[in-house]
Amino acid sequence: MKDFAGIIVVGIIAVVLLFNVFGDGGSPLRGMTGSNTEDTYNELPSEPSRSEILDTIRNAGANDIENLIQQSFPLLDTVQTNQGISKIYMTKELTLPEVADELSGQIQPQEISERQSDKQVLVYPDNFVIIQESNSEPGLITIELASDQFVKNNYSPSFFDGLLAYYILDEVLDVDDWFKKRKNRCRQTGDCYGGYGMYGGLNSGGSGSFRGSSNRGGGPGTGK
Numbered sequence: 001m002k003d004f005a006g007i008i009v010v011g012i013i014a015v016v017l018l019f020n021v022f023g024d025g026g027s028p029l030r031g032m033t034g035s036n037t038e039d040t041y042n043e044l045p046s047e048p049s050r051s052e053i054l055d056t057i058r059n060a061g062a063n064d065i066e067n068l069i070q071q072s073f074p075l076l077d078t079v080q081t082n083q084g085i086s087k088i089y090m091t092k093e094l095t096l097p098e099v100a101d102e103l104s105g106q107i108q109p110q111e112i113s114e115r116q117s118d119k120q121v122l123v124y125p126d127n128f129v130i131i132q133e134s135n136s137e138p139g140l141i142t143i144e145l146a147s148d149q150f151v152k153n154n155y156s157p158s159f160f161d162g163l164l165a166y167y168i169l170d171e172v173l174d175v176d177d178w179f180k181k182r183k184n185r186c187r188q189t190g191d192c193y194g195g196y197g198m199y200g201g202l203n204s205g206g207s208g209s210f211r212g213s214s215n216r217g218g219g220p221g222t223g224k
Contacts, residue, residue, distance in 0.1 A: 044076070044090065044092070044137070044140070045074040045075070045076060045090070046074070047073065047074045047090070047091060047092070047093060048093075049093065050093040050094065053072055053073070053091065053093050053094060054094075054102065056071055056072045057072045057102045057103070057106055058102070058106065060072065060106070062106070062107070064107065064124075065103065065107045065109075065122070065124045065127055065129060065145070066127060066145060068103065068106060068107055069089055069103070069129070069143060069145050070089075072089075073089035073090060073091050073143055074089065074090060074091075075087060075088070075089055076088045076089060076090040076142065077196070079150075079193070079196065081150070081153075081154055081193075083149065083150070083153035083154060084146070084147050084149045084150030084151075084153055084154060085147065085150060086144055086145065086146035086147070086150045086154075086196070087144070087145045087146075088142055088143070088144050088145075088196050089142070089143040089144075089145065090140060090141065090142050090143065091140075091141050091143070092139045092140050092141070094141060095141065096115075096118070096119070096120060096131055096132070096133055096141050097115065097120075099131050099141055099143060100112075100115065100120045100122060100131050103122060103129060104122055107124070109122040109123055109124055109129075110123045110124055110125055110172060111123035111164065111168055111172060113160075113163035113164045114162060114163055114164075116162060116163065117133075118132060118133040118135070119131060119132040119133070119163070119195075120163070121160070121163050121164060123164070123168075123172050126147060126148055127145055127146065127147055127148065128144075128145075128146045128147075128148065128150075128151050129143065129144070129145055129146075130143075130144040130146060130195065130196075131143050131144075132144070132195060132196065132197075134197070135197060136197065142196055144195070144196050148172065148173060151173065152173045152175060152178065152182075154192065154193040155182075155192065155193050155194075155195075156182075156183075156186050156192035156193060156194045157169070157178070157179045157182045157183050157186070158183070158186075158194075159193075159194055159195050160179075166179040166180075
């Protein structure tokens with residue numbers, strides 16, 4: 001009888017252990033300090049209709065570009081480093097030229113870059129707005145709101161080839177010969193940020209020190 005009771009106790013303990021390991025979403029890493037599970041974009045955040053987005057942009061009454069973008073587009077992702085943060089917003093309702101023209105029409109940039117087929121940059125006193133067509137999600141436009149500190153300390157200067165003249169970057173980033181200095185730094189470390197790309201998506205040519213946030217999906221249209 002004692003042996004039978006012992007078997008029951010052992011069985012209960014085994015069940016409890018299995019539940020703790022696999023019961024919460026089937027992930028043995030969940031809840032462990034330092035675990036890093038990668039999110040994927042199986043679903044993009046919902047967003048308002050085209051007409052609603054345009055109406056928000058044109059009537060938001062925002063006094064800065066950060067506020068205007070936050071009100072108008074859903075948040076897709078953030079990129080966090082020890083030298084700044086960049087927030088990624090998105091739309092599938094507007095084209096790249098429409099996003100650039102609507103934003104710059106409401107709040108005048110300090111500089112407007114040339115428009116390449118898949119990207120354009122608006123420069124404001126404290127922020128860069130980097131608008132790109134996703135190369136992995138047809139019809140998706142990403143709107144990266146990056147502080148000037150993030151751009152200065154993380155971006156690869158070659159990203160801006162054909163977009164902004166070198167002297168403009170030196171001026172807006174307030175660094176003498178930023179382009180040349182940053183280019184040398186990128187060669188030495190091999191770890192410079194090359195813009196945001198889908199999916200999971202940092203176009204970083206280096207060691208992967210750029211981390212995407214799990215705080216995705218906020219902003220207008222959430223929960224629709």
